[in-house]
Amino acid sequence: MKTNTVYKRAFNRCLSLLAHRAPGEWPFSEAELAEALEVSRTTVRAVLATLAANGLVRTSGARRFLLRAPEAADYFPEPQTETVAELVERRFMQWVLQGDCQPGQTINASELARQFGTSTTAIREYLTHFSRFGLLERHPNSGWVFKGVTPAFAAEIYEIRELFELRSARHFVGLADDAPAWALLDEIERQHHRLLDEIDDRFSDFSRLDERLHRLIHQASSNRFILDFYDVISIIFHYHYQWNKADEKERNIVAIQEHLDYIAALRSRDLRAIDAKCRAHLRTARATLLRSIDLGPLRPHGTAGLRTAGIPVPAALS
Template sequence: MKANTVYKRAHNRCLALLRQRELGKPLGSEAELAQSLAVSRTTVRAVLAALQSSGILAPDGAKRCLLRHPTAEEFFPEPQTEAVADLVERKFLNWVLVGDCRPGQSINASELARQFGTSTTAIREYLTHFRHYGLLERRPNSRWIFKGITRDFAAEIYEIREIFELRSARRFAELPPEALPWTELAEIERQHHALLGEIEARYSDFSQLDERLHRLIHGASCNRFIQDFYQLIAMIFHYHYQWNKADEKERNTVAIHEHLAYIAALRSRDWRAIDSTCRAHLRTARATLLRSIEVGPLG
């Protein structure tokens, strides 16, 4: 199951990369593609074989020229490409937000496993990760207590987030032009503009877009500790501060413009612009989080 998920995710990422390529242009070597897709060469070979079979790539030895661009129907549905750990993370964070999980609330791992359609072991592994940071406290009988976030905790986590994100942003700007993350960044930028055009009705959709952008940037670090730390970032900055719904549309509109400036800076590869736009956006996120902690949950 795990290998199948990895294959499908690599297949989709490869299709997204090919959408940006000119017809007749060689795809490159297996080693280069494996690096771009962050998978093994064995997985790359399986993906290439499927693309050649469907007529997207020509079976032209090592060159494998692009014969046609892939269609939307040739992508695997997103749920099929999601790893178990990612599925648990997404569903848990959504549960925290939509379910209005508050400090002191009890969490039952077995109940969450049934609700999420996954194993209790996967839930426990995920919850244990946050236990190390003091956000959760384990109790007998598969129960946990959500302890919440204090101002001091928020200040500490912001300081580390700034260090890690600036480092990741620098690595992102150093990626070669043909690297897949640039294609993903372009799609995220497009979705920012689309959301801005429908902000009156869709302003609450911003949190998922926010998470996608920052996760993409952190991924460029190629550092397992930075990427693992991002789970904590998602819990705090992308969900917790939304308990305060006051002026949510205005806050999200500001954040969208900050994101677009940040994306433009990444494209420019100008480190001063990247540093400036990144710090400005993170300061806004920190202020929003601290205000939410002070005011408390509002409907």
């Protein structure tokens, strides 16, 4: 099942690389495609075989030709590409967001495994990973304790996020013009425009698109520590601030526009423009996170918690 998921994720990502390319000679070697998709050559060959079977690619001797651009029906459904770790993450954060887990509460790994329909081992691996960052704490003979996200914790993680993302963005614009990452950026930009056109019905889809853009940028660093840290960013920024739904559509419209400005700056390769657009967007994300921490999942209003912690409250939140 794990191999099947890896293959399906690689196949969908390959389709994104090919999106809106004109038919013609195949643009990648097997080695280049394996690197871009972060899979083995064996998986790449399986992807290529399916592309051929679905009429996207034709092989002639040692050469391949792209016959058509991918369509929506060519992609595997998103639930089929979800790894066990992603499934555990999604269900755990849904559990937190529903108010079932509050700071200071003890977490029983066996009970969560039963609720989530997964193994206790998968739950423990997940909890162990995030305990390193202070979100969870292991207590002898009493399981795990959820410590939650405080304004002070958010301020610390924001500082590191800004540092790592700016460094990653510099690596990104140093990529060659034909690097697969640029094709992926093109596809992500198109999805932003499509989401903006359909925002009234799909505004809640922004979180996943936000994760795709920032992860793509961080991957350009090729730094395992930056990528590992980004998993924590994903948890905190893409789930925690969803506690407050009051102005979600409006917030996401602003964030989409900031993303499009950021993408334009990346294409310009102008480091000053990149720095400015990146910092502006991350400041907005930080303000949203701090507001959600202060409001919590149940409280309707308030900014006293931020001021108590000594963190400035943006005028828009006062």
